[in-house]
Amino acid sequence: MQKDLPQYWRSLEELAQTAEFRAFVEDEFPNRTPDWNDAGSRRRFLTLMGASIALAGASACTVQPKEMIVPYVRQPEDYVPGKPLFYATSASWGGIATGLLVESHLGRPTKIEGNPQHPASLGATDATMQASVLTLYDPDRSQTVTQNGNISEWGVFVTALTAARDSAGARRGAGFRLLTGTVTSPTLAAQIQEFLTAFPGAKWHQYEPCGRHSARAGATAAFGQPLNTIYRFDRAAVIVSLDADFLCSSMPGSLRYARDYSARRRAAAVNPNAHPPRLYVAEGTPSITGGMAEHRLRMRTSEVAAFAAALAQELKAPSNGSSAAVRAIAKDLRAHPGESIVIAGEHQPPGVHVLAHAINQMLGNAGKTVLYTDSVEANPVDELASLTELVNEMRSGAVESLLMFGGNPVYDAPADLNFLAELKKITFRAHLGVYSNETAAWCHWHIPEAHYLETWSDARAYDGTASIVQPLIAPIYSGKTPHDLINVLMNRADRSSHDTVRDYWQRQHPAADFNDFWQISLHDGVIAGTTFTEKMPPAAKLSTPVASAASGLEIVFRPDPSIGDGALSNNAWLQEMPKPQNKMTWDNAVWISPKSAEHYGVTTGDVIEIAFQGRKVNGPVWILPGHADESLTVHLGYGRTRAGKVANGIGFNAYALRVSSAVWQGSGAAFTRKSGGYPFATTQHTQTMEERDPFRAATFAEYHQNPGFANPPDKHVSPETTLFPQWQYNHHKWGMAIDLTACIGCHACTIACQSENNIPVVGKTEVAKGRHMNWLRVDRYYQGSLDDPETLYQPVPCMHCENALCELVCPVAATVHSAEGLNEMVYNRCVGTRYCSNNCPYKVRRFNFFLYADWNTQSLFGVRNPDVSVRSRGVMEKCSYCVQRINGAKIEAEKQDRPLADGEIVTACQQACPAEAIVFGDLNDPNSRVAKLKRERRNYGLLEELNTRPRTTYLARLRNPNPDLDKG
Amino acid sequence: MPTETRASGQLERVYGLMAEFDQPEPLLEAARRARAEGYRNMDAYTPMPVEGLADAIGFRTSWVERLVFLGGVAGGTGGFMLCWWITVIAYPHIVAGRPLNSWPAYVPITFESMVLIACITAVVGMLALNGLPQPYHPVFNVAQFARASRDRFFLCIESTDPKFDLEATRTFLEQLQPREVTEVEP
């Protein structure tokens, strides 16, 4: 077992085999809870789930009746109250899996962490995954089977569904349709295939509102088959992104890509000979990746295609016709054959992907930095076409029964398809979903779907690696999985998802040692040997040259930076997460460039009516520096009507403008100003550094010449300046280093911190006032011209100053220093003078102006971290360096009578960070990673000149601009 | 102790004899004369402080200032020791990187406690030395005395005075041209 994994990590199966446990199950369960053993297999399921539910006695959040709390008379081994257990599982967005470790307290999953053994994660997570645990406990989740809106029962539905299938079965399944999202789950695919063979007339459609249509189509066009592309940024010296947000987006593997990319940057900071990656980004809508670019080429999204074509042309035959930028980039690319990457954006038309493939082959990158494998999707189809076909059949009346596995087409299908109108023509409509959403409202049947933390399933990662989805808790609202539904269709209603999944893998791995194989797979969270083998594709066929950008105002559709396509919009953590680009919360806006805003006479906060292809939508304007001119960006996922209490009615619904001919962008949009003064809630009002230098940057070259650039003499405070002797911290001396060269500004740390530390959500009005509670904020500064500025991201947690100004002014000693140098906040002692916040030059302290923590919603109690107290009204709070983790690790080390190892204590933010920008450790250990980093010359402390002696310091940002077109 | 007089044959106890004046100056003069006459146990009552009156009746004291000084010293030391004891002994914590005994920060509290205790001793001491509150006092038995708090000035020679003799003293007081001379019921 790997050293960096907790020793007490066990698979459920193993745990369930313990004698006490089996005894316990025999005693307690069968007769007492009739509603649970409706299906005989339930009992088997429970033996597996026991550790998390039964023993947990998690009566607050399971379907267990309250009076059935389990006495801890005989404590099963491995089960220590107060000590978390970790389980490997995996979560899929858009069907693509990322491996996770989930922390479970008393059987309640409380915290999501990345699985270090999983290739797509390597321990990292993004904000969406961090927040997904909140969805599990969301009181607005759908909780019962409903028929025509009335509460019904699973049994009744089973009968109804069977009837529907039989009536179709009479015609070999004709008129029976399945609609799923993108499916990579081998088990589910196999099940569906089995069903389709049994009922050849039935059809299976797939649709993802923000799926990978273009990439798929591009690959097919280039190679004749929908190959899957994997990028190796650790090997890439020059990267050209054609509107590809590969660092932070729904792009499969983006976590891994961010890790590889920043690792290479960090390495170059230490070693002058190492070649730092140089990133060119051509894009219209500012993205995280654009923010990291050495050279961001601002152009309308529709012009990227032309740019790609020009680049390809220049690479084929250098000519002075093409622009300076193109020539410089081509030169740079040619200088690095086999170690460059040209990557096309998920949202760019297939033509651009074809060009990217062609260029990569031209440069000999294919097989080196750009790898090809079979598609990770079980059945890659053109999803737009698939949905269109379905709708056409619905229109023609050919569809009799429709079974929807998740999804929300009524809300997010292209507007021109009139999905709803056609849906109503179907006689049997059933919807399986975590929420009873807009689509569910129009279905005869709605079945609550099990959250992935309640589900047995499997899925493939961006590189084909399969992992088992292992549940942490019994379905809180007895939700069902797609596997269950297919089982019903196949007359195996009593068959559990667990058995289905297990049997599938048994078929794949018939050897005698299957049990070990299964256990190892569950334990590691990856199934060995399932990673796809690399393929050498045929030369890319350059299809018809891409059309140059159409004139007229362009409209660009993008998944929202925080809530994505809208499936997670009822997640308050994500709603309150500031969108990296404009620090806005609780809303979506129409992004427009300063020039265009001036040209059209609109300003931030104006509500405009956008007209596109005969459809109209009202939305507020946000002027975003760095946005392309003559272009509007609208974000999907808002304007929900049946999302839940959190998301209903906020923002505007951009899907209403989206048509199948223009899924990602279209031209010919128009707008008129309706009113002004729309109240946005942002967490940062000043956009520039105001002649100060909280954020320090230089180029790699400059740094290696003048390593001291980040520490100008006027910032230096000699210890003699203070009258008092400094305190000595002899045992541990905790500190943190944040590498601005690595940080991409994705905000995963912010949500990880929120999840770990029970940070409350305050809502839009409070955020607008300036009362957001995030302990770890990410400051965003603009530098340079208003039209095309450089974007700088700086995470700011508590600095844990050794001369902490907050402590000096606290009248009741509610904030004091620990012997290890932590600036500790004693909530119980705080009377709330707020003087500490006034005197904190970093303004990292947050105050409970009201009773922000939710003390009423039962279901939300489950998500709280029991190691962190839930703050009450009138109390100050702030980053604690995850002191609960520090102490946990210290206790563990003490028990085993050994010194703490470096890296044993990982703060929540550090753990989530895909770029490994945050490093925490003991400054007294000269070999600790953090100590090493702080020895780097580019290490500087924020506002060090105030002699606060911050324990959190920053490593200045280093860039690698192309001297040929350096614009600073 | 009240003395006996054989004036009208029967025993009569008086607290003293009281002369009433219109203005402070005659009172002052009277007091001086009485003292010159050898009277010691006397007191003057005025609606406002009259300069030199205390001297005139031969009264000196410096207890108030002594008490106040002691109070000030006690308060100051107490204040500083409180801070020192809290931060060094009772509740030691690393605060803002300062040493446990960061004495400069204790100056304000030291000063304030000094002033507080000193002021309280000043007033409490003054009242105590004056024997106040005192619900009853014989001088109030004199009807006119109500104006001692308004516009009249009184000199009272007490019967405890060794030289006190009802008749002699009365005649002596008469010479000073008071508005009138009254016996003070004990």
Added chain:
Amino acid sequence: MNPEDQESSAVATLDPGPDKVIGPGHDYGSVTDEIGGVVFMPFLKTPRQLFTGFACAFVLVNLLMVAVTWLFVRGVGIWGIVIPVAWGFAIVNFVWWIGIGHAGTLISAILLLLKQDWRTSINRFSEAMTLFAVACAGMFPILHLGRPWLAYWLLPYPNTMWLWPQPRSPLIWDVFAVSTYATVSFIFWFTGLIPDFATMRDKAGNSLAQKIFGTLAMGWRGSAKHWARYQKAYLLLAGLSTPLVVSVHSVVSFDFAVAILPGWHTTIFPPYFVAGAIYSGFAMVLTLAIPVRRWYHLEDLITMRHIECMAKVMLGTGLIVAYGYAMEAFMAWYSGGIYERYAFVNRMWAGGYWWTYWVLILCNIAIPQLLWSRRVRMSVPAVFMIALVVNVGMWLERFVIVVTSLTRDFVPSSWGMYYPTIWDWSTYLGTIGVFLSLMFLFVRGLPAISIFEMREVVHHEAEPVHAHGD
């Protein structure tokens, strides 16, 4: 015992003009009757303005009740405070009230030591004002706490947890300074009242009043020995209060000067806060004395002399304050510190509250210069208006210091704005109501002018007038 032969001397209440501290024809009896008369005036004879004034003030008191109740129910979030501006009206008002509270002790103590005869007829009055202002001020530090019910945690008292306050914090200094100031001011005021209680006791018409005042007088009989000790104690109180007055507002200014925030972190604060306090204090004394003097026809006891002297003090302290502003600005430039400099740029024009700064300059520096002219000092309405303007100006000064400095400090990403809510305003107006109500009750129920000291004044006046022949 109330002698019948007391003839109340009728003296015309005319203002003797700018060089006399007391009207002509007063003797010991007449001042006693005129001042005491106010207290023993039949209820219905109370001046109408007093009734109306008290009614309005009492409405504001009720407003305060509502505001505070809601505050306790919901939390300080009902105010406009946010991060970064975590201190708002509550602290502004606290400093403003404390400042106003300074005039009283100053007049009683410092002017006593300086033997200023004109202090006599206003000291009692301004001491009372001090007490009530400090009472209003004292409310805010408690109300502004996130958990006001735990305010007592700021006191050093032994508890089972063995927790103690943190004496390095200026807020703890505040606790000591303000509570000391309140206590001493009260003692001072009460000591001054004892002989007058005796007068009231002997003057009282009904036995209830007699009992009440008799108890308060503690048997005071004006003995020469008592007077001797009394005067020593009174002088010592004055001597101790003088540094106390200076220290209290210095400590209040430490709340800001000790912090690192640009615009707060300034060494000039203590002297300049003290000057400001006296400035606003005298302004408030005038604001109150002028109407009361008129309503109760006390023009012969609170004369033009008093008004002019106070006007002069206002002018003087106003100039010290002006110097303070100038120095702040100069230092901001001279220090060369970017944060320091920006704090001022922000105050003067860059920030969202630039206008408050200029209104403050107008109120505290520009307009009071009118007092150079004797004609203005001689005109009661003019002085009254200027006093009001200074009150406003001094409030704005505290707003500029507290709020404007907080809006923009070191890290630009965390800059913000502060918008007072209706609850901020209600709490502020409410305390004004409390202050005025207490003042009105005081002038009605207690001798608003020190009687025995007025008798001294009568005594010192050239030739003592004999009320009735002999």
